[in-house]
Amino acid sequence: MRTFNWAILGPGRIARKFAADLAHVPGAKLHAVASRSLAKAEAFAAEFGASHAVGSYEELLAVPGIDAVYVATPHSEHHAHTLLCLRGGLPVLCEKAFAQNAGQAQEMVRVAQEQGVFLMEAFWTRFFPAIAQALELVQSGVIGEVKHLVADFGFAAPFEPEGRLFNPALAGGSLLDIGVYPLFISQLFLGAPAAVRAVSTPTGTGVDANCAMALAYASGATATLFSTIAATTDNRCVLYGTKGQLQLLGRFHAPTGVRVQLLGEAEAQEFPAPTAGGGYQHEAAHVQQCLAQGLRESPLLPLAFSLALMELLDAVRREIGLRYPGE
Missing domain, CATH: 3.30.360.10 (Dihydrodipicolinate Reductase; domain 2)
Known part of the structure; x- marks a missing residue:
């Protein structure tokens, strides 16, 4: 069986759950961890058996052998961190909400398609x-x-x-x-x-x-x-x-x-x-299946679905008058 080397960008609370659930995914291995703090990345990597730990997100692009990156930073950072990985040729599973707004999500999808790189929103519920x-x-x-x-x-x-x-x-x-x-x-x-x-x-x-x-x-x-x-x-x-x-x-x-x-x-x-584990293993296993088949997006959670959901979130925010800094 092929081994899929996962990287985690942003080793926070939800990333811990995801890393633990990789143990329930055949062929999955945590390969690398990236954090703004090298000490935090090294501690996370030691706990979950990852071979590589880096103290900046940019350094992740230089780690050899990565098959997929799980982006688990705050919502405001999903856009920048996903683009960083996609432009580095790395397939991305990006935590929900997919981006801060639909405009950001559209750019993420466009870059994934231009680069010919797999991209999926990490909406774990879809895969239960x-x-x-x-x-x-x-x-x-x-x-x-x-x-x-x-x-x-x-x-x-x-x-x-x-x-x-x-x-x-x-x-x-x-x-x-x-x-x-x-x-x-x-x-x-x-x-x-x-x-x-x-x-x-x-x-x-x-x-x-x-x-x-x-x-x-x-x-x-x-x-x-x-x-x-x-x-x-x-x-x-x-x-x-x-x-x-x-x-x-x-x-x-x-x-x-x-x-x-x-x-x-x-x-x-x-x-x-x-379901065994915490439930995050289902989305990880699905990403591996997609990558093994050479797919650029998921048939169960296509990018058009995630874009429509971001547009719906934007519509709700217009209704309640909520804008984030810089919008």
Whole structure:
């Protein structure tokens, strides 16, 4: 079996989870770690068995044998760091939100295509087995025509004005960090909305603490979506159809199965879909499959989908009046 040498650019909290999950991916090996701090890169590399550690992102381009780079820096940096890697000929799996805005995302896609290099948004939810189950059930008409979708994601974060979640310069706020999940799931099941409305509650730094969204679709369906960094919510997603309803079990962004309740039936059907590890291994394995086939983008999460999602995020930000520095 071929070995795929992964590099991590930005060894923070989510990168730790990704690195740990590479142990569940056949043929995957953490090969290199890049940080602005050499000491941090070396400690991360030692913990996860990487052969190379560098103290700047630019130095990563000189490390031999890299097959793919996982970009896990703050949202505000995704654009620059992805372009750095793409222009160096390195395939990129870029953490969501894909970029700060649609303009940045469009440039990332253009450069990937010009360079002929693989690029994918690291939207791990898309690759959970339960998502494949849910899509199959909905598309086969089990719950009839979908009329409404509800999804929420929230946790209570301590107010740290300079921290990633609250700093406007780091594209902070609930929307880009976790509101992207309800928007993602609505786009996956319902497509692009015909109308978008949103309201928000600002934090002391001006980014959104709460964001409530209402979407309408040409099909006649609607969606009610919510994100917050001020309270813990159920992290729940339910699709309501003309024949019944479907719920993603567990936290919907990392689902453990699907429950279907049909109208007129006393008992709900459950379809468990357990996963080993933390769940990041699914997207890593998919990237390896794409690279092995010589693909430049994912058939399950194509670049057009990520661009549409960024445009939707921009539309919500226009509704709530949120702009980041430099925009």
